[in-house]
Amino acid sequence: MKPIEFKNQASQRVYNDYISRCKRVIQILSAEDQKECMMEVNSYIYEYVNNHQNDDELTPLLNILERLGAPEVTLKEVVAAKKINQAVRTFNLKHLIQALLLNLRNGVAYIVLFILTLTLVCFPVAIIMKIIDPVKTGLWVGKGHFAFGQIKQQEGISEVLGNFFIPVVIILCIALYFLIIFLLKIIKTKKS
């Protein structure tokens, strides 16, 4: 992005400060999305200032920054939308969690997806617990009982997976991950 050059030093400082704030807000995005966002914000500023040229350079700059609003507010929705695209595109768990956190307020569907993602994060923990404490960790079934993970041993319930616990949990992890991505794609398509 080519920065706009102002003759007035105060204008340049105001502009630089606004651009820095924008950069901070969008730093969660991919380098490509960040570049696109900054180019767009820069273009809005440049076109407005260029079309409102008068002796005082600062006034149109302040006007356009006011019209653009605080980057923390204006770019919030933009960042949330672009992050979802990045999560679906990259299949990266980190982006997935960030995207869901950013979109939690956008509906129940994202809350459900977030809970599923938390479950997904818990599965590797269960695998570690199985390695550390194999006797107390597993899939426990008994009369009126069904538990997954680590429990205190009780009479009437038994662990049913045994040595298959770790492979089953790995398969569940993969299946759940693809289910989350699939649901995310469905939500995106439905919203379109």
Next chain:
Amino acid sequence: MKNEFIKNWDTQLKKGLLPFFVLKALETKECYGYELIQTLKDTFGIDVTESTIYPLLVRLMKDNLLVHKWIEQTSGIPRKYYYISPEGKANLAEMKQTIEEVIIKIKGQ
């Protein structure tokens, strides 16, 4: 003079119709952000700020109703031109139909 209730209702109505006006404005010619704001003002009498139009354009792009292309300028600051997509045109036609139905109902009262 409009009372407070009508003013709020008017704002909400225009806000709700904004995606329609954006698609309508882009139906005939591609625009970059600042140009689109001026077109909305000149053609439809709607005064929107960049803080409203930018997220809306992103949303319309996400919904595949618009496409964009960056065009280099001699200033070195490129312009992002927005174009209506075939899906956008189809949606615009449906929106027009809905608005016409509402108007017919209002006039029929």
